[in-house]
Amino acid sequence: MRWAVLALLVIAEGAVAQERRPSHCIAIANETPGIQYLHKAAWQDPVSEFSVRISYVAHASFLLQTHGGLNAVTDFTGFIGGAALIPDVVTMNHAHSTHWTAHPDPAIPHVLEGWGEFGQGIDHHLDLGEMLIRNVSTDIRSAYGGVEERGNSIFVFEVEGLCIGHLGHLHHVPSDEQFAALGRLDVVMAAVDGGTTMPLPEMISVLRRLKSSVIIPMHWFSDYSLERFLSGIRNDFPVERDGVSEIEVSLRTLPDRPTVVVLEPRYLIELE
Template sequence: MRFLMGLCVALALGSGVVAAQERRPSHCIALAEAPGVTYLHKASFRDPVAEHSVRISYIHHASFLIQSADGIDAVTDYTGFLGTTDFVPDVVTMNHAHGTHWTANPDPEIPHVLPGWGDYGLGIEHHLDLGAMLVRNVSTDIRSYGGVEEKGNSIFIFEVAGLCIGHLGHLHHEPNAAQYAAIGRLDVVMAAVDGGMSLDVATMMRVLRKLKAQVVIPMHWFESWTLEAFLTGMSDEYLIERGAGSSMTVSLRDLPKQPTIKLLTPRFLQDP
């Protein structure tokens, strides 16, 4: 009897190991050295994405459309409105720091709706493998009703076409060592630069310098002076590219010799 019980336990443990091995690991965490990115031509969000590339379109506030060459479409900080379009993404992420970062009534046709929060104080874990795109999150704390809601928001990472694309969400504190490690390598990062509603500019600049992404896309800014303060503070280490329109396409090629801030102009999606 004792032998049979031991055998059952061993089989159960073995099946757990197999299940764990079936989960595709994060290449952004696994790879120590970042490959490169090359800027390609701009295109309509309805146009096909070039092979081995990713198109990023700035929609509004903290919402971006991330599209793969294999036809996977993801929207960050989804509010329920994308523009004058009937476009339905495959996956949307949300944060609930403010109503401009989530909706209680997402389109029921969206296959994957990923909230950045779970039960109060417990956070949530996402590891959505869509084949051409892996979407995962790292929980962060948010200020809430004069206190702090632990693990109330998330940083979302999109692993696609060999790139590691991070959306910092409505970040309210500098990540700790464990959170930095969980984020892993980032090639492209969207960062809130409002200077107060999320992080102050000095702390956000410190976070970005630690993340070492080669491409930074500012978001969540309300006044031009907060944006300019951020750009000025980063200009000693980063090239500033203005007038880039509302979208950019990147691929895994050669990194720019100097990290670059790509200033995109938000624009709601619009069908032809």
């Protein structure tokens, strides 16, 4: 009788858990039909069904929110603004101090470091039901002028059938094996400073190969450095800059061709 009751409890818990829509990250890319538009919405608003909200917080930090209420922050530095938000999961990279913190809030359930022992890297495969988070390791320049193999992580968030990739502090063009491990990214956040990460022509070549439907520039230090990137990529992809810091994206609303969507960084504050 006791085991029967436990079985019923397990079934009941599974019934209310959020299920993740399968993504096509590792499938052969097909053109997405039905392009309409990207939705703009504030970070405190409810997230539409089958959608993900992406808010640009600062530098390389983004807040990803799901319809089921999950909150994930990329390249977490310990500060996302004045909002009393405890993310469910944060990811970090350690090429520079502006991409991680040694003292994340202990209330955060999942803290994913994008590195391991020097040169060893790390592998993540965190299944939160509604969202799967995994990583692909790449190399970075070490603090001593050498190379730290597998010192950076490209984090991939599979949610609502979408594949959302954050390139982190990428220092080189990924290998064929790394591109294959990433799979088809529908949305990608890419560092476009042109210096501390990688030269702009190389980053643009990476984005050409990825062919992501939505390309979000990050890690730009001024409008001048952002414009350098936009000038270099406009011949390949259209550019949208509407002055917003958040978008909602879903499979139904992806652009029908790769599009650069510029978001303005804005720390999170509580709006009354």
